[in-house]
Amino acid sequence: MKENTEVLKTLGDSILEYIKRKPAVPGAIAVTVVIAIIIGIAGGPAQVVNAIVAGGMWALLATGLTMILGVMNVPNFFHGESFMVGAYTAYFIFTPIHLYLMDNPNKFLSTIAPFAGFFAAAVIGFILGSILEKLVFYPLRSKTKERWVMNSFLLTVGVSYILSNGVNLVLGPNFRGIPRYWDVPPIKFFTIRLTVDRLFAFFLAMVVLLLLWYFMGKTRTGRAIRAVSQDEAGAAMVGININNIHTLTFSLGTSMAAIAGAALLFMFQAYPTVGLRPLYYAWYVVMLVGLGNVSAAVVGGFIVAFLQTATQQFFGIEWGEVVPTVVMMIVLIVAPSGIFGSEVKGIQEQ
Amino acid sequence: MIKSTGKASTIARTLMSRTGFSSSGIILIAILAVLPFIPPFNSEYILRWLVVGAFMAAQAVAFDLTAGFINVVNFGFAAILGVGAYTSAILANTGPHIIVQPGISPWIGIFIGAFASAFLGFILGFLTLRLRGLYAAIMAWFVGIALLGLARTLTPLTRGSLGMSPPSFFDTPSNMPYYYLALGMMITIYIVTKLVTTSHIGLAFKALGQNFDAARASGINPTFYRVFNFTLSCFFAGLLGGFYAHYFVSMTPKAIMHTSKSVETLAIAFIGGRGFLWGGIVVAFPFVFLLEYLRSALPQLPGIHIIIYGVLMILVMIYYPNGVAGFITELKKKLWRLRKPEKT
Numbered sequence: 001m002k003e004n005t006e007v008l009k010t011l012g013d014s015i016l017e018y019i020k021r022k023p024a025v026p027g028a029i030a031v032t033v034v035i036a037i038i039i040g041i042a043g044g045p046a047q048v049v050n051a052i053v054a055g056g057m058w059a060l061l062a063t064g065l066t067m068i069l070g071v072m073n074v075p076n077f078f079h080g081e082s083f084m085v086g087a088y089t090a091y092f093i094f095t096p097i098h099l100y101l102m103d104n105p106n107k108f109l110s111t112i113a114p115f116a117g118f119f120a121a122a123v124i125g126f127i128l129g130s131i132l133e134k135l136v137f138y139p140l141r142s143k144t145k146e147r148w149v150m151n152s153f154l155l156t157v158g159v160s161y162i163l164s165n166g167v168n169l170v171l172g173p174n175f176r177g178i179p180r181y182w183d184v185p186p187i188k189f190f191t192i193r194l195t196v197d198r199l200f201a202f203f204l205a206m207v208v209l210l211l212l213w214y215f216m217g218k219t220r221t222g223r224a225i226r227a228v229s230q231d232e233a234g235a236a237m238v239g240i241n242i243n244n245i246h247t248l249t250f251s252l253g254t255s256m257a258a259i260a261g262a263a264l265l266f267m268f269q270a271y272p273t274v275g276l277r278p279l280y281y282a283w284y285v286v287m288l289v290g291l292g293n294v295s296a297a298v299v300g301g302f303i304v305a306f307l308q309t310a311t312q313q314f315f316g317i318e319w320g321e322v323v324p325t326v327v328m329m330i331v332l333i334v335a336p337s338g339i340f341g342s343e344v345k346g347i348q349e350q
Numbered sequence: 351m352i353k354s355t356g357k358a359s360t361i362a363r364t365l366m367s368r369t370g371f372s373s374s375g376i377i378l379i380a381i382l383a384v385l386p387f388i389p390p391f392n393s394e395y396i397l398r399w400l401v402v403g404a405f406m407a408a409q410a411v412a413f414d415l416t417a418g419f420i421n422v423v424n425f426g427f428a429a430i431l432g433v434g435a436y437t438s439a440i441l442a443n444t445g446p447h448i449i450v451q452p453g454i455s456p457w458i459g460i461f462i463g464a465f466a467s468a469f470l471g472f473i474l475g476f477l478t479l480r481l482r483g484l485y486a487a488i489m490a491w492f493v494g495i496a497l498l499g500l501a502r503t504l505t506p507l508t509r510g511s512l513g514m515s516p517p518s519f520f521d522t523p524s525n526m527p528y529y530y531l532a533l534g535m536m537i538t539i540y541i542v543t544k545l546v547t548t549s550h551i552g553l554a555f556k557a558l559g560q561n562f563d564a565a566r567a568s569g570i571n572p573t574f575y576r577v578f579n580f581t582l583s584c585f586f587a588g589l590l591g592g593f594y595a596h597y598f599v600s601m602t603p604k605a606i607m608h609t610s611k612s613v614e615t616l617a618i619a620f621i622g623g624r625g626f627l628w629g630g631i632v633v634a635f636p637f638v639f640l641l642e643y644l645r646s647a648l649p650q651l652p653g654i655h656i657i658i659y660g661v662l663m664i665l666v667m668i669y670y671p672n673g674v675a676g677f678i679t680e681l682k683k684k685l686w687r688l689r690k691p692e693k694t
Contacts, residue, residue: 075484140668150423150483151671154620155664157613162660165653173652280495287488322499325492329477332489336481 028288028303028339035306043313046192051309052302053198056205057260059301061278062285063209064256066297069286071229071249074137075153078160079257079282080275082125084167086258087270089124090117091176094265098178114181118204118262125258129251132159137250138243160275168272177269201263208259209298212252216294225249257282280321281308284328290338300340375628379537382635386529397525401597403638404532405590408539410619410630412586415543417616418625419552420579421559422478423487425612426494427587430467430474432607433497434588435595436508438463439516442596448514449506456519460592464585470497471584475577482562494609501603513602516595528597535593536631539586543627546582555579556625610656617659621666623675633674 040048065079094117101110136155141148181200186193216222227235228245236242260278261268268274281304289300304324311323331339371379385391385400409431416424424430441452441459454462474493478486501508508514520527546552554575557565566572595601605611618637622629641655648654666673672680 075488136664136668143668144671147421147483150421150487151667153484153487154423154616155667158617158660158664158667161610161613161656162664165656165660168653169651169657283488318503319499322496322503325496325499329489329492329496332481332485332492333477336485 029299032303032306035310039306039310039313043309044191046194047309047313049192049194050198051305053202054308055302055305056202057264057301058278058281058285058304059298060205060208060260061257061282062289062297062301063212063294064253065282066286066289066291066294068250068253069291070294071225072137072246073149073152074156074250075149075291076253077153077156077279078163078275079253080277080279081160081163082128082254082257082275083261083268083278084164084270084272084275085128086121086125086261087265087268087274088167088171088176088261089121089258090114090262090265091178091270093117093120094178094181095176110183114200117181117265118259121258121262122255125255126251128258129254130247132254133247133250137246141246164272164275171272173272175269175271178265180266195266197266204259204263208256212256221248277321280325281305284324286338287328288331288338289340293338293340296338296340378632382533383530386526394523394525397529399638399642400635401525401529401532402642403635404529404536405593405597406615406618406638407631407634408532408536408586408590409615410622410634411536411540411543411627412583412590413615414619414622414624414627414630415547415583415586416579417619418623418627419547419555419559420576421483422490422576423483423616424474424580424583425487425491425609426474426497427490427583427615428609428611429494429497429607430470430584431587431591431594431611432501432601432603433470434460434463434467434591435601435606436463436501436514436591437466437588438592439514439595439601440507442516443514444517445515447509456517456592456596460589460596463592463595464588467588467591468581468585471580471582471587472577474584475580478580479573479576491609494607494612498603498607498609501607508603511602511604513600513605514595515600518599519596532593532597535589539589540627540631543582543586547627551575551578614656614659617663621662621673623673623677624671626673626675626679629673629675632678 036048036051039051061079061083064082065076068074068076094114097109097113097116101113136159137152140152140155144151180195180197182196184196186195187199188194214222216226224235224240225245225248227238227240228242228249232242235245257278261270261275268278284304284307285297285300288303289296307324307327308320312320315323382400382404386397390396391400409427413424413427416422438456438459440448440450441454441462442456444451444453470493474490477493478489481489502510504510519531547555554565554570557568557570558572558575562572591606594606618634619630621637622631622633641658644651644654644658670677
């Protein structure tokens with residue numbers, strides 16, 4: 001009994017110590033909870049649930065973005081285009097299956113058909129990431145490391161415009177969307193009506209993040225990735241192939257964005273510039289929590305989602321970009337390395 | 351007699367180098383000045399491309415002042431240009447669609463717009479003061495997003511996404527006066543930026559761009575120089591925005607303030623060469639011609655010009671970071687070395 005109180009006391013002390021060291025973290029979480037309660041009172045609990053679903057997706061996007069940033073020091077501007085590619089892939093895989101199922105109803109197939117879309121999006125995203133890494137960033141890396149962060153950022157800007165305009169060229173500017181993945185009635189939970197698609201999108205985001213956490217923490221390759229992000233020269237010295245690790249990290253990040261695009265196809269129809277808003281939100285999260293801080297990006301995703309929902313609730317949908325941007329500008333001025341603290345070396349200096 | 355002409359020529363040469371004109375530069379400007387009278391270029395259709403070329407070239411020079419010297423890529427450049435355009439357009443408005451009808455002449459409004467943009471640049475300079483490279487670029491990007499959002503949202507003033515149609519500068523349908531106006535603006539912007547960058551201020555810019563901490567340690571005041579740089583660059587952006595408003599006489603927030611417009615300017619400035627200022631001018635004219643030609647020849651391929659911009663920008667950034675201007679400078683040096691032994 002006495003031991004238990006001792007443990008509790010030390011735990012409380014360490015929490016207090018943490019709060020004293022980083023007062024912004026509990027502050028941000030408290031503000032988010034307050035915003036969530038206000039949204040819940042003003043707009044009904046459905047709004048809160050929607051914000052949580054969106055938060056899961058922004059977390060998935062931001063985690064990929066911040067992982068690329070942390071390991072390779074590449075600030076990725078075409079993350080939104082990876083999202084777009086994922087959305088298109090899911091559309092082109094899912095729609096033919098769906099049309100086939102309209103003629104030949106099959107309960108089992110229609111349950112698993114969306115998974116084919118998600119899986120294809122993940123694979124295509126992975127392939128796209130590896131091709132672009134080998135084609136664009138590998139040559140730059142082998143040429144010069146000078147001003148790497150800024151130069152690679154501008155390269156990603158170029159890639160972003162090539163991808164979105166290339167898709168526009170090939171597939172045209174029309175919107176391609178689906179009403180829903182699963183044709184089942186929404187789940188009722190007290191007064192909240194939640195479609196299965198939304199629920200599954202959140203679930204998928206959490207599963208992917210858990211898998212990533214397992215991969216980064218428990219496997220050899222994951223440990224190698226973390227080693228490269230901490231000290232590239234040291235990692236090379238113990239025999240890690242830096243180039244392969246960079247390609248793998250980049251492809252994983254792109255693949256995660258593509259999964260998000262596929263899972264949100266029922267909300268964001270696929271069209272060439274669909275990635276713009278997801279890109280904004282992913283960057284808001286990354287700037288909010290600090291560059292390269294992977295675990296905090298998950299929390300940041302929810303904070304940004306609540307901020308976005310609150311903006312739409314109280315200012316109207318046309319202010320949806322202005323208010324979060326201004327908030328992020330304030331964060332950048334007050335705490336340039338994010339409220340959770342940055343973990344990336346070498347970005348501040350460049 | 352011989353001595354005095356020698357003196358005159360040295361004075362002329364120093365004046366030329368101070369204002370940034372080599373003899374080939376003078377020839378280039380002369381060619382550009384007479385171009386609208388030479389047959390393939392004297393049709394109104396082609397003249398319009400020339401105007402766009404001069405406009406893009408001037409933008410690239412103003413953009414390079416920040417990107418090439420203090421090494422901060424201003425992703426909000428187009429948005430700040432748009433602020434100049436909207437200020438001038440609103441001040442010139444006489445129509446009933448907007449709540450204010452000041453009806454001020456565009457010739458005055460363009461300068462008020464430029465000062466509004468300069469003020470925003472001043473604020474942006476302060477906002478990005480503590481931030482380095484990437485952070486400053488992202489801050490400028492966020493400012494650009496916020497300004498674009500504001501232009502869409504403040505519908506009583508800007509009519510939002512419907513766009514505005516401000517009055518034009520000249521009463522003629524000809525593009526000729528606009529071309530000389532754009533060319534004059536381009537040359538003025540170039541001379542002013544060159545005068546600034548060849549003075550000790552330019553040296554301070556370069557020092558801050560290369561190594562911020564070392565520059566600060568050796569007594570350069572980062573606050574003054576960075577804010578001054580942003581203010582000047584954004585002043586020119588606002589001026590060009592005013593030109594856009596009263597030349598194209600139709601504008602929407604997306605067509606003028608979107609980040610993709612900043613990226614187009616960035617691509618031209620970087621393909622031209624960072625930190626050279628004149629690189630953008632050399633690249634802009636052939637580029638605008640090539641791309642406008644592609645656009646008219648291949649209307650079934652929309653957006654192909656942006657893809658070409660992107661591919662060229664990536665190739666230049668990976669394989670030739672100094673761009674076209676760096677290439678020309680190196681070529682000149684090599685030729686000079688070839689010539690020198692003959693002289694002695």
